Amino acid sequence: MAETTYREALRLALTESMRSDPSIIILGEEVGKYGGAYGVTKGMLEEFGDARIRDTPISEEVIVGAAVGAAMTGLRPVAELMYIDFVTLAMDQLVNQAAKIRYMFGGQIGVPMVLRSQGGTGRSGAAQHSQSLEAWMMHTPGLHLAMPSTVTDAYHLLKHSLTLNDPVVFLEHKGLYTLKGTLEPDKALPWGKAEVRRQGGDCTLVSYSRMIHLCMDAAETLSKEGISVEVIDLRTLHPLDMQTVSESVSRTGRAMVVTEDCLTAGVSAELSARIMEEAFDFLEEPVVRLSGEDIPIPVSPQLEQGSVPGVERIMSTVKMLLRR
Amino acid sequence: MAETTYREALRLALTESMRSDPSIIILGEEVGKYGGAYGVTKGMLEEFGDARIRDTPISEEVIVGAAVGAAMTGLRPVAELMYIDFVTLAMDQLVNQAAKIRYMFGGQIGVPMVLRSQGGTGRSGAAQHSQSLEAWMMHTPGLHLAMPSTVTDAYHLLKHSLTLNDPVVFLEHKGLYTLKGTLEPDKALPWGKAEVRRQGGDCTLVSYSRMIHLCMDAAETLSKEGISVEVIDLRTLHPLDMQTVSESVSRTGRAMVVTEDCLTAGVSAELSARIMEEAFDFLEEPVVRLSGEDIPIPVSPQLEQGSVPGVERIMSTVKMLLRR
Amino acid sequence: MIDHPEKQQALRFFRQLVRVRTFEERVSELFVQGGTAGSMLHLSIGEEAGAVGVMGAMREGDGFTTHHRGHGIFLARGADPKRMMAEIAGKSSGYCRGKGGSMHIADMGLGHLGANAIVGGGISHVVGAGLTYQMKHNGNAAIAFFGDGAMQQGILYESMNLSALWKLPVMFVCINNEYGMGTRLDRASATLEFERRAETFGLRAAEVDGTDVFEVYNRSRNMLEDVRKGQPAFLKVNSYRFHGHARMDKSPYRDQDEEREGRKKDAIAFLRQHIVEEGWYQESECDELVEEVKQEMDEALKYAQQSSNPSPEEIYDDVFDPETDNPVSVDFRIRQALHYSQG
Amino acid sequence: MIDHPEKQQALRFFRQLVRVRTFEERVSELFVQGGTAGSMLHLSIGEEAGAVGVMGAMREGDGFTTHHRGHGIFLARGADPKRMMAEIAGKSSGYCRGKGGSMHIADMGLGHLGANAIVGGGISHVVGAGLTYQMKHNGNAAIAFFGDGAMQQGILYESMNLSALWKLPVMFVCINNEYGMGTRLDRASATLEFERRAETFGLRAAEVDGTDVFEVYNRSRNMLEDVRKGQPAFLKVNSYRFHGHARMDKSPYRDQDEEREGRKKDAIAFLRQHIVEEGWYQESECDELVEEVKQEMDEALKYAQQSSNPSPEEIYDDVFDPETDNPVSVDFRIRQALHYSQG
Ligand SMILES: Cc1ncc(C[n+]2csc(CCOP(=O)(O)OP(=O)(O)O)c2C)c(N)n1
Ligand SMILES: Cc1ncc(C[n+]2csc(CCOP(=O)(O)OP(=O)(O)O)c2C)c(N)n1
Ligand SMILES: [Mg+2]
Ligand SMILES: [Mg+2]
DSSP states (O other), X not given: OOEEEHHHHHHHHHHHHHHHOTTEEEEEXXXXXXXXXXXXTTTHHHHHOTTTEEEOOSOHHHHHHHHHHHHHTTOEEEEEOSSGGGGXXXXXXXXXXXXXXXXXXXXXXXXXXXXXXXXXXXXXXXXXSSOOOHHHHHTSTTOEEEOOOSHHHHHHHHHHHTTOSSOEEEEEXXXXXXXXXXXXXXXXXXXXXXXXXXXXXXXXXXXXXXXXXHHHHHHHHHHHTTOOXXXXXXXXXESOOHHHHHHHHHHHSOEEEEEEEESTTSHHHHHHHHHHHHHGGGOSSXXXXXXXXXXXXXXXXXXXXXXXXXXXXXXHHHHHHTTO | OOEEEHHHHHHHHHHHHHHHOTTEEEEETTSSSSOOTTSTTTTHHHHHHXXXXXXXXXXXXXXXXXXXXXXXXXXXXEEEOSSGGGGGGSHIIIIIIITTHHHHTTTSXXXXXXXXXXXOSXXXXXXTSSOOOXXXXXXXXXXXXXXXXXXXXXXXXXXXXXXXXXXXXXXXXXXXXXXEEEOOTTOOOOTTOOEEEEOOSSEEEEEOTTHHHHHHHHXXXXXXTTOOEEEEEOOEEESOOHXXXXXXXXXXXXXXXXXXXXXXXXXXXXXXXXXXXXXXGGOXXXXXXXXXXXXXXXXXXXXXXXXXXXXXHHHHHXXXXXXX | OOOOHHHHHHHHHHHHHHHHHHHHHHHHHHHHTTOSSXXXXXXXXXXXXXXXXXXXXXXXXXXEEEOSSOHHHHHHHTOOHHHHHHHHTTOTTSTTTTSSOGGGOOBGGGTEEEEOSSTTTTHHHHHHHHHHHHHHTOOOOEEEEEEXXXXXXXXXXXXXXXXXXXTOOEEEEEEEOSEETTEEHHHHOSOXXXXXXXXXXXXEEEEEETTOHHHHHHHHHHHHHHHHTTOOEEEEEEOOOOSOSSTTOOOTTSOHHHHHHHHHOOXXXXXXXXXXXXXXXXXXXXXXXXXXXXXXXXXXHHHHHHSOOOOGGGGGTTSSOTTTOOOOOHHHHHHHHTTOOOO | OOOOHXXXXXXXXXHHHHHHHHHHHHHHHHHHTTOSSSSOOOOOTTXXXXXXXXXXXXXXXXXXXXOSSOHHHHHHHTOOHHHHHHHHTTOTTSTTTTSSOGGGOOBGGGTEEEEOSSTTTTHHHHHHHHHHHHHHTOOOOEEEEEEGGGXXXXXXXXXXXXXXXXXXXXXXEEEEOSEETTEEHHHHOSOOOHHHHHHHTTOEEEEEETTOHHHHXXXXXXXXXXXXXXXXXXXXXXXXXXXXXXXXXXXXXXXXXXXXXXXXXXXXHHHHHHHHHHTSSOHHHHHHHHHHHHHHHHHHHHHHHHSOOOOGGGGGTTXXXXXXXXXXXXXXXXXXXXXXXXX
């Protein structure tokens, strides 16, 4: 089968969904003529026209707010924020409105929208263009939260997002768009189910998005040293598939969470706490959290790299955890 | 000594600080003529005049943004957001600007401002007026985060906030303003130091803000049943005094974190993970997280109450933890 | 003999105005009895003509959002006062089953896309609704109601611009009651030329006397014709907030004379006088109508009082589509962690 | 013989304009060599007169913020091109010690309160700076530079209103280069009457030809006089973005003819012609000046290339005031949890 990029897989998911569901529209900055800042929607304007692929002004708050209103009245909008860092401008619409409307209104209506964006380091975007802010959304009841790491997952998770009746925050990673892989369009991929990317018996690495690839590289190298690491890709942070995780940890007895977001009060805190809660009796060591440093992201590529976990540090931390 | 309310203690802290530091100004909605939605700044307009106590339009984003600019140029602004729920409108200014300016600019300048607000349940404010959003700030490097529970702490923490050279998010609780207590103006209260509010040997309760009082009530009742609970008030979530916490947990072997914010990816996740990391060898049981439910806050007073921890549930959970 | 159409309209409007005011008076009673859910209760007394006039010009299928002071608007739309009152009391027979309350009443059936407790929070939703209507070519319009205070929220201008840029069937209605909480308009806004502001964002704009329900109605109707054709509009309805900001506020920040004058701007009194002068109703007939409405609202009040509270386990309902997701309780998690049986 | 003052000014402006353009050309080279930190590099070629003209009218003590396309503005303020270039390269000799980069250059000494990578993000900071200056009665002004794209960000209007309401010494300068990324102004804005918008928020407003540095300068100087007295102002400087949005963008979305015409709006070419026509400089003297500037910028480039990268442990510096707080590394935490010795 031909290789597909993560970017293309996303585009394919959007395209196929739009073909079969006329209520889907895309709105955001540069999604049309420009084809998206990271090229995800390139060519879609030509197929779907400017009524369904809508370039917007630089007005993040109304981009999300209009998506909310459209979703309430019968459309299924995909609102794109160019960088997740800009969600800071639309938190009211995301958190106080989109996430709460079904509940506040007593279940009368859902808000079937997808907020697509991308985050993370890797392009020296500095402090305002490199953040990983998924913990905020994970902390917000009412939001689904998908963070695909592979070509096939990007495709299926986005397609599934476009069938849910509640808001989905769909976070891509700027470092993954050029990732290549074989797209398996027929793979069964239930929403909210983690995937064991690699089996192993010595310890369990739990991660998602770009960090999965670093974990896999680390696991591969470690395997040559006789260390057997299990790698779990959560795929979605809401729903969160703790069953797969605790099953694994109860076998390995050692767990390490790897995330790119800042350590303190980040996603790794929740995962660590949950693992302890669900597999306490099996834990030989405390759950280890290898996350981004508690700092803004600096622009220097060297410093940027040091701000988030890398393969070397994953390996050395696994070894510490295993007392090797 | 005369009893003082939490509200008065805050006002006193502001007033004394403004008397001694002419660079302090207050800006926000209704802080002047109205005296603050919860009455904290009542009467201050009369003393300090409208150049220093500034009513603003309903423009949360520029309230925080103007505070940032004022702080960078020599003032020490106290920006008030009427409800922490409205920080959703000013997250860019708080997170991308205030918290990162010192770092992005290579240490050239700090942003000495205090963002005062209040959160929590207790007044049937419903989903957009009852949230506890401190986890977002705790997850943001560059912010101090204070959440006082007592009259004396409110006073000292606010005064200290007004001496720091970095932004402080100062979160009051709408249910505490009428709390009475003896203000100890001379108490030494180092920034970032937790307080053991009650000593006990059977388990450690870690909490802050309003929940402290519920923990204390629960501990009192439990003591009559022969259960001895230690209660630790964190006071500030950044800095976070884990030393006091782990010292306690290493004695009691059992820890429970009580917070009002939503459970998932909330403050209790960080505290739970940290306790495990720092006191793993001493833990007889997993750290227990008793937090707000993962739901928006409903308006019905009965439902609202059920959304967050109460004294009864603290007691029953402690008993479960102690297998009584 | 067929009634003069103006008479019919006048009487319809009069009844609606009285209904709004009387409803708010009952809400106020409910509050005093401690029967409302919470203290954040904002009465629209003094603003009735804005609600009734604009609503009169709206059509079935149109959508709208309101601010926190939206009881009157929804009632004028045809809401059931019983279910409104029940919602304000936080009861399960309310529009939102006791989850939303006064500041979050909504009803998709009547096109009420929701009251909002964030100043400016609901404005952008009508942009999205307008987009839906435009794409469905259904001729509907989407109307955002908000207060003068929201005129300083940035999202309003983003919303205006986008509506005009995309030629959406959207109308922005500012219910100007001269105050945002304790702050008089001129202490919040550098200029008072709100219509000019709207025009520079590409909207048609006008202001109307919010004590004259006919003027409000006629202007809205005219505007809405163009709105439906893709020319978004802005309407400022001038009125006065008779009472405090919230039910407990005694407005000490307002000048007594100003208040006295302000309360004279009473659309109901004006219309009643007009109706009597025109001979459409006699005073006694007006009294009868008022009495009828009182009974209606008394019943609403009673209904709310007698309705039951939602049951505790309902807190987990409707966070998500029940088909796909349901939150687990904190207690469940704790029991799981401690290996306690669920119970 | 004393030079005509206009000549002196013209030559000063000419040098500054050439410096800005040459600086940007060197930045572009640095990029091609892979020497810039990141690809988010926005050149201000074509916008030089806005930077030089407004800056010429500013005084010592004035503060300002810029958008992401702010190199020229800061250079015109008197920045050291070496340290600028080093910052763009992410080196420790840069203005922000390699932490900020192109989009976050700042220098408190020169009143540069920071470039900002959030469209509209720095605008409100001048409101606060203006408040400081007002309270200190120091006669300073605070100026926000931003692009036409920021005209649709709500915070701009909140900032304008507050500045006018509080009579702050604040000036808003929109460097209109007709595009926000790939979107031409008329596809982003429902109306193009930005000055009218500003006026409805209480500002004095004007637009100027951004290819005429004298016009920009004179208008700014006039405006700033009133600004200092508490009358905030808005200035739109019309120009054209000669190159792509960021260094890698080839602007496929732009019409070729439009680009060709746009690039003719060249403030440098116009001024040079004027200078030669007036006989203030001969062509050869102009060439000499250009050569001098080239050398200056070559040196800046070399300086940046030769500067060293910040050292890895610096990532923990300056998150907080070093006197009060310093973050602990993730590795430290892990070692602590696993009882490993630190190291
Ligand atoms: C974003 C936001 N800021 C502040 C508040 C608190 N608040 C509630 S109503 C109100 C005044 C609103 O004034 P206006 O828009 O004129 O409406 P009115 O109350 O006069 O009907 C304020 C400040 C809020 N609910 N939301
Ligand atoms: C809040 C925000 N939204 C979007 C972006 C991405 N972005 C960066 S520059 C830009 C275009 C800005 O246009 P304009 O304000 O006209 O400035 P110019 O680039 O033309 O100088 C966009 C959309 C951003 N950095 N910040
Ligand atoms: Mg008002
Ligand atoms: Mg531009």
